[in-house]
Amino acid sequence: MLNPLFYPKSIAVIGATEKEGKEGNIIMKNLLNLGYSGEVYPVNPKYESVYSIKCRKIEELNVDLAIIVTPPETVVEIVKRLKNRAKYVIIITAGFSEGSEEGKKREDELKKIIKERGIRILGPNTVGILNTENSLATTFAELNELKKGNISFISQSGVVLGVILLRCISCGYGISKVASLGNKIDLDEVDFLNYFFEDEKTDVIGMYLEGIKGRKMFEFLRKEGLKKPIVILKGGMTEAGKKAAVSHTSSLAGNYKVFEGFAKQMNLIKVETLQELLDTVKTISFLGIPKGKNLGIVHYTGAGCVLSSDFATRYGFNLPELSTETKERIRRITPEWHKIRNPIDIWPAFEKHREKAYETVYEALNEDKNIEIIITAFPAMKGFKTPELKGDKPTLVCVEGNTEIREKIRKELEEKSIPCFVSEKECIETLHRINCTGK
Amino acid sequence: MLNPLFYPKSIAVIGATEKEGKEGNIIMKNLLNLGYSGEVYPVNPKYESVYSIKCRKIEELNVDLAIIVTPPETVVEIVKRLKNRAKYVIIITAGFSEGSEEGKKREDELKKIIKERGIRILGPNTVGILNTENSLATTFAELNELKKGNISFISQSGVVLGVILLRCISCGYGISKVASLGNKIDLDEVDFLNYFFEDEKTDVIGMYLEGIKGRKMFEFLRKEGLKKPIVILKGGMTEAGKKAAVSHTSSLAGNYKVFEGFAKQMNLIKVETLQELLDTVKTISFLGIPKGKNLGIVHYTGAGCVLSSDFATRYGFNLPELSTETKERIRRITPEWHKIRNPIDIWPAFEKHREKAYETVYEALNEDKNIEIIITAFPAMKGFKTPELKGDKPTLVCVEGNTEIREKIRKELEEKSIPCFVSEKECIETLHRINCTGK
Numbered sequence: 001m002l003n004p005l006f007y008p009k010s011i012a013v014i015g016a017t018e019k020e021g022k023e024g025n026i027i028m029k030n031l032l033n034l035g036y037s038g039e040v041y042p043v044n045p046k047y048e049s050v051y052s053i054k055c056r057k058i059e060e061l062n063v064d065l066a067i068i069v070t071p072p073e074t075v076v077e078i079v080k081r082l083k084n085r086a087k088y089v090i091i092i093t094a095g096f097s098e099g100s101e102e103g104k105k106r107e108d109e110l111k112k113i114i115k116e117r118g119i120r121i122l123g124p125n126t127v128g129i130l131n132t133e134n135s136l137a138t139t140f141a142e143l144n145e146l147k148k149g150n151i152s153f154i155s156q157s158g159v160v161l162g163v164i165l166l167r168c169i170s171c172g173y174g175i176s177k178v179a180s181l182g183n184k185i186d187l188d189e190v191d192f193l194n195y196f197f198e199d200e201k202t203d204v205i206g207m208y209l210e211g212i213k214g215r216k217m218f219e220f221l222r223k224e225g226l227k228k229p230i231v232i233l234k235g236g237m238t239e240a241g242k243k244a245a246v247s248h249t250s251s252l253a254g255n256y257k258v259f260e261g262f263a264k265q266m267n268l269i270k271v272e273t274l275q276e277l278l279d280t281v282k283t284i285s286f287l288g289i290p291k292g293k294n295l296g297i298v299h300y301t302g303a304g305c306v307l308s309s310d311f312a313t314r315y316g317f318n319l320p321e322l323s324t325e326t327k328e329r330i331r332r333i334t335p336e337w338h339k340i341r342n343p344i345d346i347w348p349a350f351e352k353h354r355e356k357a358y359e360t361v362y363e364a365l366n367e368d369k370n371i372e373i374i375i376t377a378f379p380a381m382k383g384f385k386t387p388e389l390k391g392d393k394p395t396l397v398c399v400e401g402n403t404e405i406r407e408k409i410r411k412e413l414e415e416k417s418i419p420c421f422v423s424e425k426e427c428i429e430t431l432h433r434i435n436c437t438g439k
Numbered sequence: 440m441l442n443p444l445f446y447p448k449s450i451a452v453i454g455a456t457e458k459e460g461k462e463g464n465i466i467m468k469n470l471l472n473l474g475y476s477g478e479v480y481p482v483n484p485k486y487e488s489v490y491s492i493k494c495r496k497i498e499e500l501n502v503d504l505a506i507i508v509t510p511p512e513t514v515v516e517i518v519k520r521l522k523n524r525a526k527y528v529i530i531i532t533a534g535f536s537e538g539s540e541e542g543k544k545r546e547d548e549l550k551k552i553i554k555e556r557g558i559r560i561l562g563p564n565t566v567g568i569l570n571t572e573n574s575l576a577t578t579f580a581e582l583n584e585l586k587k588g589n590i591s592f593i594s595q596s597g598v599v600l601g602v603i604l605l606r607c608i609s610c611g612y613g614i615s616k617v618a619s620l621g622n623k624i625d626l627d628e629v630d631f632l633n634y635f636f637e638d639e640k641t642d643v644i645g646m647y648l649e650g651i652k653g654r655k656m657f658e659f660l661r662k663e664g665l666k667k668p669i670v671i672l673k674g675g676m677t678e679a680g681k682k683a684a685v686s687h688t689s690s691l692a693g694n695y696k697v698f699e700g701f702a703k704q705m706n707l708i709k710v711e712t713l714q715e716l717l718d719t720v721k722t723i724s725f726l727g728i729p730k731g732k733n734l735g736i737v738h739y740t741g742a743g744c745v746l747s748s749d750f751a752t753r754y755g756f757n758l759p760e761l762s763t764e765t766k767e768r769i770r771r772i773t774p775e776w777h778k779i780r781n782p783i784d785i786w787p788a789f790e791k792h793r794e795k796a797y798e799t800v801y802e803a804l805n806e807d808k809n810i811e812i813i814i815t816a817f818p819a820m821k822g823f824k825t826p827e828l829k830g831d832k833p834t835l836v837c838v839e840g841n842t843e844i845r846e847k848i849r850k851e852l853e854e855k856s857i858p859c860f861v862s863e864k865e866c867i868e869t870l871h872r873i874n875c876t877g878k
Contacts, residue, residue, distance in 0.1 A: 159740040170841040235745035238752035301598040306674035313677035
């Protein structure tokens, strides 16, 4: 249903210009330079052409998508004239209900038009959308660095989305589609959820919301079911947070207890920070929803074994006894005196055999019927060569130690779809969050 | 009291050798090459000399410190012969109570000697000590990269200590002294606490323990008071964790509830991960114990303002109204429509004035009587120049976005003793942990 928005054959940019720094310039350049292959029509009565493309009049248009960046006082008139000329309209322009009384009036007029004319609007006050498949970005500048992937995001805040995408770029996480909701006078989180549920390229959905159209979302999810995992970061949990939310997106954050109940009932995965949002989304992106409560844990310190036992138990996981076969395989590479148990303290074997110790232990765990999910910790120290983890069980890795080496190991592993964490706590908390949804 | 251990004028290495890879070789090389300027005497009946230093007989020694790395079956006899010849003995050798029944017997014999002869022992099964002031390291290899500073560590596990130090090296945190306890048949956490309390170079003490000599520590702290902040990571909180602790350091982890009550009563700062240990210790190292509950928060996204309001309130902090003066100063650099409140959404001002916006807002907050502690978030994005934060109020910074840029900004700030965090959550949690101790 949102296909013309995410896969438009033709786009009009209303307010297109060659003036550097202007929104209408950034958008034109992105549409022309990032690889989008549909038609692009600049609209601006001031110019004959923009970047050698002839400017059109609104009355000449027949496009899938129109993007408006003109001043707020011109927007209502333009949307009226776009009747039957654009299927979707993205209003980038700010200065509506979030700004002033006058802006609120303009927004009310827009709402009337939507009802009367059947045109669909994203925004106003949005940074628009992004689709890596057809290299479409309505504002973001760094799309060329984004990796294609199976994660889609919905965010109320454009800047938050920017930060999320920066992290995805620097970490190399694969993105499918992104939507910034802005003032959501028409298209909202439910419309995008609905679309991403059906979208073949999306496997997991990350959301940042302040206000939620609770009843609409509740009814939608009850009817449709949770077709794909949704990871949600909700702002405005406390009174102070709610006040900040009002002044940010005019959102009524609502009662957090109600949201919590709702999230639980609907199996949404709740997170509390952007870092947790990214950690959780990346893990699902790599592993799907790992099933099972039986962990096999490997650590290079006895203390790590102690601490990860604590976390695992606290979050309801089991540390089953290792099979005789597993113990025998590990026995061959570890000193006589070493007591082999789960969690496995790999240091004695590692001192003798380095990465081979990790590989042997990992392969043994991978074939151990008592174990469903493997967590292994690597020391980020000079000379440590990332072991090859050959197997098919869901695997999560913690890398501690030197920051630069850690980052290098993280990249190596995540290129192979093995999610990495800075500590057992983050790792086991993330797994718990995902695992509990059971979807 | 432990001065001859941390500042020995002379050291004997019993088991010294030139054979690469042997413990007795690493220790000799570290003592000779890292900058330690006292006397070093190799002891090994097999050699005339080690690295051109004449080998001594035990009976010729009169040293502050003897380090033993010989096989376990030789240790008891050597310690006996060290009577009146060494004030302190570090037994690096493993293979005592943590290993076998025979090892346990040896350990019992050592305990008898301590009682009879008044010699003081660290270990066995320890990686010993480290002191950056006199460049003394009894095993660690990377001392030359360690920065001198005001943090001292006590750890039951040598490997954990290694990981902590690797992180300190890669992050540039300044270390004073370090002690690895091993099987602690004589010197224990209380001896080192006592020493670090008096040590002028130590401002904050980080600890990793599995078992605690609870009664001894309790009585010591009740008598002495908490002279310096102690940050403690305790393993063995759950049944599974306890089992792992037994097989790691033969520690009886005890009841975690009892420990929690004890920590609370004694104002110890409890943490749950190595990351939290380091975050907390570095913050105290930089800021001491920041007083007050009134936060001024600056963020570059409205969403960040919402989420940090949530965290601040949840952890019992206040977000006081900004003074008229502060609002006026910010008004000069931010657009008319922008609502100025605490947390301050700096984006509108930042878009116009970049780093100057941060500097102006920071200086205003620094002079605002309603504000006691400042938290400010920076976007780790291309072209972001770290603002200069001129002021005297305790300040914590969150840096989000691109990983490499984040690391660069973190280094710049932490060189100026401003602690950095990956998100508002870690930042506010850490501040809460420290702030609550009230010491």
